[in-house]
Amino acid sequence: MLPSPIRQFSHLGIVPSKQIFYQLDTAALVEQALRNQEATLTATGALNMQTGKFTGRSPKDRFIVMDQHTAHTVDWGAINQSMDVAIFNKIHQRVAAFISDSDIYARDCQAIADPQYAQHVFVVSTKACQDLFAKNMFIESETITSHPVDWNILVASDLQLEDHLDLGLAHEHCIALDLTRKLILIVGTGYTGEIKKSIFSVLNYILPLKGILSMHCSANVGQDGDTALFFGLSGTGKTTLSNDPERYLIGDDEHGWARDSIFNIEGGCYAKTIGLNPHAEPVIHEAIRFGALLENVTYHPHTRTVDYTDTSLTENTRVSYPLEHVRTYSNSNRAAIPKNIFFLSADAFGVLPPISKLTVEQALYYFINGYTSKVAGTEMGISSPSSTFSACFGAAFMPLHPMHYAELLRTKLAENPDTNVWLVNTGWIAGPYGVGRRIKLSITREIIKAALRGTLGEEGYQQHPIFGLSFPNNCPNIPSKLLDPQALWENTEAYDAMARKLKDLFEENYTKYNTAVAALPLLNSPQAIKTTV
Structure with a gap:
């Protein structure tokens, strides 16, 4: 276990009182998740966790702090709901206190594969599975820690804001983004997709200011170096069609288009697994092995074999895994x-x-x-x-x-x-x-x-x-x-x-x-x- 970034915790208002697990490797995180009874082990060696009542994102509970910098740039409305900075500060204090009184999992990682635009992301959570998700989905980098932290993500999935009405919130949970202080709070929801989508949201704010088109798309490249992008909403086949055994996968979901190249924003894939078939989607099926993290799937009776047809928990069953699990992937995470x-x-x-x-x-x-x-x-x-x-x-x-x-x-x-x-x-x-x-x-x-x-x-x-x-x-x-x-x-x-x-x-x-x-x-x-x- 590496030394913990105590100084970074103090900047976030966190005063650790229990164990700190910093930059754990995959095997240690799997061991922790099983020991904490956060997940079970499937027949292929992947973990399977349940995210509770939240099996998808909560878009109506996502807020952005309105301040002098964002007031005239953010497209405010039903999607980008505003939050007063004073309310954000109160929630931040609750989150910091909750994390301080819990075992802490912390990770330094990177978003954006292109070093010219790379962002240092510091993720703090209270569950091994959430840390494994961050490890799978962001880019592992030995050099990023030499740069200041660009974005902090605090995940307190078990914290409920019981006085939410006094805070002006409709529910006891929320996702709050402070684009100026570069701080993200994820409160009361165990759906791990909120972690990656929050970073994507903030990058959709800053990258266009640099002339970079940030894109919700997958990408692959052929043996001749020809790049293809795939845009599509849920259920259209974006992940399935981009995972082509004859081409190299650059990334599954989020990319940037700079002047002379496109780059992956992530280091992993977050694929839907409902109805997953090894014949129709062999690349995804083979990637679900040790280190992968399944969400809300069930098993065939009396086995640890996953039943991908069962929608009893949700139709939004998911799996996260690092790009290295894809047998044909582009290890540069960039292309023409x-x-x-x-x-x-x-x-x-x-x-x-x-x-x-x-x-x-x-x-x-x-x-x-x-x-x-x-x-x-x-x-x-x-x-x-x-x-x-x-x-x-x-x-x-x-x-x-x-x-x-x-x-x-x-x-x-x-x-x-x-x-x-x-x-x-x-x-x-x-x-x-x-x-x-x-x-x-x-x-x-x-x-x-x-x-x-x-x-x-x-x-x-x-x-x-x-x-x-x-x-x-x-x-x-x-x-x-x-x-x-x-x-x-x-x-x-x-x-x-x-x-x-x-x-x-x-x-x-x-x-x-x-x-x-x-x-x-x-x-x-x-x-x-x-x-x-």
């Missing part, structure tokens, strides 16, 4: 400017083509809309396909106005005109949900492979009559009829009506963001995004 960008949308209306090639203006339009859809049965009250829009495919983590990120994307595409942008429908074809069928993963893989190889649309493209999208006439190994969404419907009039319905939903959502960005304070001489696509 992307040659191909894929926007993944699971269209339950069944009207979008399986793949379309986008112009720059279309790319900005679909980026700012960030579309996928929910289907009947996923939530109470949904009886038909329900459109879901999340600006930039990650609105929940964007402190700035979405147009900042869209304008940065415009700049990147203008600087790199050879970059192709594609819209991929990983959802339904031949009819809407309940009538049509979901496009097979194997077909989507073949289509993306063709796009990566440059063999897609060698017989030309045709234009969608309603969306104006250009989709290919051919794809190797795929029947041409599968590429034309209208041709797969039995009733073309019904198809047109459904397509117009979805197009209207796009336009309605877009009006929220179609703002004259010249009024936004962080952009210099910006060009407003056009509404015609």
Whole structure:
């Protein structure tokens, strides 16, 4: 056990009274987690923990401190809720006192693989599993401790703010970010995803100020050095499609696009495991071994073999593991400017083509809309396909106005005109949900492979009559009829009506963001995004 950073604790108001576990390795953390009964050991050697009543993020309980620095830069509203600095200070005192009276797990680690922009992150928690998550998800660095700490994360998952109403909070838990003092408080929730998403949120604030496009996407690179990015909301296949055995994984979820390269922000993967199949997703399945941390999965009866089909605890079952667990990964965590960008949308209306090639203006339009859809049965009250829009495919983590990120994307595409942008429908074809069928993963893989190889649309493209999208006439190994969404419907009039319905939903959502960005304070001489696509 390495010496503890006592000086750093004092700066955080923490006065340790019990044991301090600093920078433990994986084996020691697994041993601690089992000893503390925080988790159980699965048949593959991975840990399995339960996160209690919180099996996902709590976006309505996330706050950012409003001060003289953030008041006019953060895009305040339902996503970025404000918190008074005095309230933050009171919560900080509670958190510091709680951690002081607990066993402490502490870790120095790094966010951002590019050393030019690397951020020193200091994570303090009270559970071995939370420390293992931080070890898996952030970058291990021998040199980062020689630099001052950039961001402190204090995790007090067992602390309940019983006087939350007096603090102006709706619940006894919260996630609070002070962007000026670079301090993050995670209180009352055991969902480990809050740790990584908090850092992603703060980097989405500071990286654009450096001209870097921060992106909620996965990335891989081919043997010829061609980089591909995959954007997509939950359930669209972002993690699955980027984990390609024939390509090297750069990162699973969060990246930055600098002037001449893209870099991973993390050091690990945080994959959904619901319905995980070793044949369809061999890379993820093989990564779940000693050192990996499963969340909220169950076992087959009388075994330690995980039942990935069981949703009794949550449909949001997860696993974190370091990139080294992926048999084909890029150990540099960086790559060249992307040659191909894929926007993944699971269209339950069944009207979008399986793949379309986008112009720059279309790319900005679909980026700012960030579309996928929910289907009947996923939530109470949904009886038909329900459109879901999340600006930039990650609105929940964007402190700035979405147009900042869209304008940065415009700049990147203008600087790199050879970059192709594609819209991929990983959802339904031949009819809407309940009538049509979901496009097979194997077909989507073949289509993306063709796009990566440059063999897609060698017989030309045709234009969608309603969306104006250009989709290919051919794809190797795929029947041409599968590429034309209208041709797969039995009733073309019904198809047109459904397509117009979805197009209207796009336009309605877009009006929220179609703002004259010249009024936004962080952009210099910006060009407003056009509404015609």
